Amino acid sequence: MNRIFSGVQPTGNLHLGNYLGAIKNWVSLQKDFECIFCIVDLHAITIKQDPKELESNTLEVTAAYLASGIDSKKTIIFNQSSVSSHSELTWLLSCFTPLGWLNRMTQFKEKAGKKKDNAVLGLYSYPVLMASDILAYKATHVPVGEDQKQHLELSRDIAGAFNKAYNVEFFPLPEPQIFGQATRVMSLRNGLNKMSKSDESDYSRINITDTKDLINLKIQKAKTDPHPLPSKKDELTNRPEAANLLGIYSALNNKKLEDVIAEMAGKDFSSFKKILGDLVISKIEPISKKMNDYLKNKDYLKKILKEGSEKANKISNENLLEIKKIIGLLII
Ligand code: AQP
Numbered sequence: 001m002n003r004i005f006s007g008v009q010p011t012g013n014l015h016l017g018n019y020l021g022a023i024k025n026w027v028s029l030q031k032d033f034e035c036i037f038c039i040v041d042l043h044a045i046t047i048k049q050d051p052k053e054l055e056s057n058t059l060e061v062t063a064a065y066l067a068s069g070i071d072s073k074k075t076i077i078f079n080q081s082s083v084s085s086h087s088e089l090t091w092l093l094s095c096f097t098p099l100g101w102l103n104r105m106t107q108f109k110e111k112a113g114k115k116k117d118n119a120v121l122g123l124y125s126y127p128v129l130m131a132s133d134i135l136a137y138k139a140t141h142v143p144v145g146e147d148q149k150q151h152l153e154l155s156r157d158i159a160g161a162f163n164k165a166y167n168v169e170f171f172p173l174p175e176p177q178i179f180g181q182a183t184r185v186m187s188l189r190n191g192l193n194k195m196s197k198s199d200e201s202d203y204s205r206i207n208i209t210d211t212k213d214l215i216n217l218k219i220q221k222a223k224t225d226p227h228p229l230p231s232k233k234d235e236l237t238n239r240p241e242a243a244n245l246l247g248i249y250s251a252l253n254n255k256k257l258e259d260v261i262a263e264m265a266g267k268d269f270s271s272f273k274k275i276l277g278d279l280v281i282s283k284i285e286p287i288s289k290k291m292n293d294y295l296k297n298k299d300y301l302k303k304i305l306k307e308g309s310e311k312a313n314k315i316s317n318e319n320l321l322e323i324k325k326i327i328g329l330l331i332i
Pocket of ligand 1: 143144147
């Protein structure tokens with residue numbers, strides 16, 4: 001059976017990168033896979049969070065899932081902390097994860113920065129929690145943006161290490177699914193940095209909740225270079241901002257990058273930015289309107305999460321029991 005697991009952190013400022021790199025692709029995957037989409041609040045607390053904001057961001061991501069077209073009747077939607085097997089499995093799997101593997105993780109290096117000794121253990125073991133999220137459901141496929149590929153490879157290694165240690169084929173090795181033109185949406189202020197929730201400049205990203213005017217302003221102000229748009233893909237080398245804006249256009253329009261380049265060849269940035277602004281607004285506005293409607297009914301959103309967590313608990317608890325038996329932990 002093919003089963004998908006993926007998630008988004010409720011850390012605020014849900015942006016176009018999260019939408020194009022993750023949520024948009026999930027919507028179509030629901031047709032062919034059994035899907036489990038999580039709001040990964042335990043991952044979020046590896047960085048300090050305001051308790052009130054964490055709670056409201058959790059509901060905001062839930063609303064974004066529903067508004068984007070995730071169908072709660074078909075798909076399991078829940079918040080990670082409501083299913084305790086994620087935390088329990090993290091301990092078990094951490095006993096199969098050599099430190100050398102974790103030391104290679106670039107996200108830890110980026111987020112811990114120069115003050116590595118002050119970074120919390122949770123930030124360091126974040127990838128083991130991610131492996132547990134996936135393996136608790138024996139998920140076979142994980143749709144992620146490029147930025148999470150290294151963590152997913154680690155999940156495969158941990159699954160393999162467990163299977164090898166007990167000479168079993170218990171965990172499937174989860175496959176990454178990296179889709180579309182916008183696998184890595186870059187910052188609007190610097191085409192070499194990932195568009196990110198935690199970037200200090202709000203002008204670096206388009207938030208799903210941004211107004212029309214703000215979207216237009218952010219696109220107008222987006223960094224570019226002095227040349228007109230190219231006519232060939234290889235002319236985008238060393239033009240990260242142009243590549244990013246064309247990539248966003250092609251992903252939102254479901255068009256091949258080559259076709260978009262042919263369509264826009266020779267245009268100056270100011271006219272392309274107008275076309276791009278209109279497209280972004282036409283795709284994002286209906287989602288943000290629906291999100292706001294869902295957010296007016298918080299009890300409904302909580303009900304969706306409760307029902308989802310009941311289903312998730314059932315599947316993951318059964319798997320956890322099997323895992324404990326394999327390890328030799330006495331079940332009483
Ligand atoms: N810029 C991006 N381009 C494409 N995909 C992206 N994703 C995130 N940023 C981009 C994908 O969105 C999913 C959920 O990400 P997340 O919220 O769990 O964590 P993240 O990757 O750490 O997102 P941010 O925005 O970059 O948050 P901060 O600033 O807190 O680190 C994942 O599938 C991710 O690949």
